[in-house]
Amino acid sequence: MRNRRAVVVGVTVAAGAAVVAPFLSAYPLTLLTQAAIVGILAMSLDLLLGYTGLPSLGHAAYFGVAAYAVGILSTEYRSGFFTCLLVGLTLATLTAAVFGLLAIRATGTYFLMITLALGMVVWGLAFRWVSMTKGDNGIAGVPRPEGFLPWSLGAPLPFFYFTLLAALVAWTLLGLLVRSPFGLGLMGIRESESRMRALGYNVWLHKYLAFVIAGGFAGFAGVFWAYYNGFVSPVDVQLVTSVETLLMVALGGPGTLAGPALGAAVIVFLKNFVSVYTKRWLLILGAVYIGVILFAPRGVLGAFRRER
């Protein structure tokens, strides 16, 4: 199994985080929580980029649609966790289903540009549809989910375990998916679309389903993000968020699932630590992009992977 190393590293890190969490203070704990959620987002993009070979530049859209759904439902309508989860997932998946119809027709650079433009549609709505989204001010005061578990999720530690569980569920499901015949089909398409077509595979349908499923998982991450942050704003759906997710996947090694999740953790910690010391963290983040591309083009975990 090619990805055994990634699985081992992923399990070790997740178990390590779970063990040390009770001894951490609130700040590192919130960072771990953030890493778990963004990790789900990165894994969802890895399904597209790493396994199917489709570099989406608009992945924050589905993340943001779900986050906004949770934000609006939980503040305006006082909806509970399961309603928010269901509506968030459904809307994110539907958005991906519509966008996919347009984007999957395109290949290569056109795919990049179209997903970028489609992502901007969602950003534009978040920014301009003020009566629904409160525009630039964002939706504040999203309460933590309550009432369906015997203990409260208000404190950092139980909420961390809750999101870690969610990340493990997402990892398991995506892991099963990429090892299924469908997932192998996706990898075949990544390597050679024409060959897969000649073998009788419905290439369009495979790509489309991968796109929609990836959107659904991004929405899953978005639901938890809204609860974690307590706040949803256009920043969550902007282009930079989409590109940052691409960076996480590239950093962790595309096509390994655990790698991108770890890449997400690295970026989350880096961003937060650097911003403590300097206001110039965008400068440093920019340098990280350039450094990753020039010096570790196959990702940190990818660098350990055996040649195909």
Added chain:
Amino acid sequence: MTAEFWITQTFNGLSYGALLFLLASGLSLIFGVMRIVNLAHGSYFLLGGYVGLSVAWRTRSFVAALLAGALAIALIGVGMERLFLRRLSGQTLGQVLLTIGFALIFQDLALLLWGGDPYSLPVPPALQGVLTVGGLRFPRYRLFIMALAVLVGASLWLALDRTRVGAMIRAAVDDAEMAQGVGIRVPTVSMGVFALGAFLAALGGVIGGGFLGVYPGLDFEILPYAFVVVIVGGLGSLPGAMVGSLLVGLLDNFGKALFPELAYFTLFAPMALILALRPTGLFGRT
């Protein structure tokens, strides 16, 4: 909805389209020759505006601001292409991440050097005020932008269609490998086109400084417009960039005037429709 509303909005849309043409024609050419998705293209626009602003403050000359802004950014473009992008030819994702890395660095540097306040580029008196025609008022500056865009568009078209260098560029767009094979120095052509693209974007930025202003965040605000223009018009096509710019300028203006809350929808929905009918854009070739 009076006739005046329609005429004014059409005028505003066309003049915004003219500005977009300056930005997007370079992006389209760069893509055509090098297949690079340049996410730093909006940064060229913003940096051009800032450099132009500083020069305009020092020299009080609008022309000096235009030239200095555009030339300085063209140099930055050449540096990016020669030192970084050339190493990544053919790696789409690598280029995307590299150019966004530069875009973030440029964004932060601009904030460091020029601060967070919005500025407006001082416009020479000759271009201030309005021209009144039959009771309708047209700002002179917007007329100037349209004239300049027509001039740039015509020069580009003549250069591409009628000169030896233009023929070399077109050959590189059509088939870089064959062009290299018949003795065209494609790397030099690429560098020149990249510099030209950065030059035009920065020129747009200086000019845009006169009516959009120059402010942090403008880079990522204007970038999607350039992308939509190029997607609608077809990658690497100059006529496509022209038609796309005017279409996007008009759609954006009428969208914002008629449906303010759904402004981006009115811009992107037609783009989606065009893509559904012609996946390579109006003038694009496969």
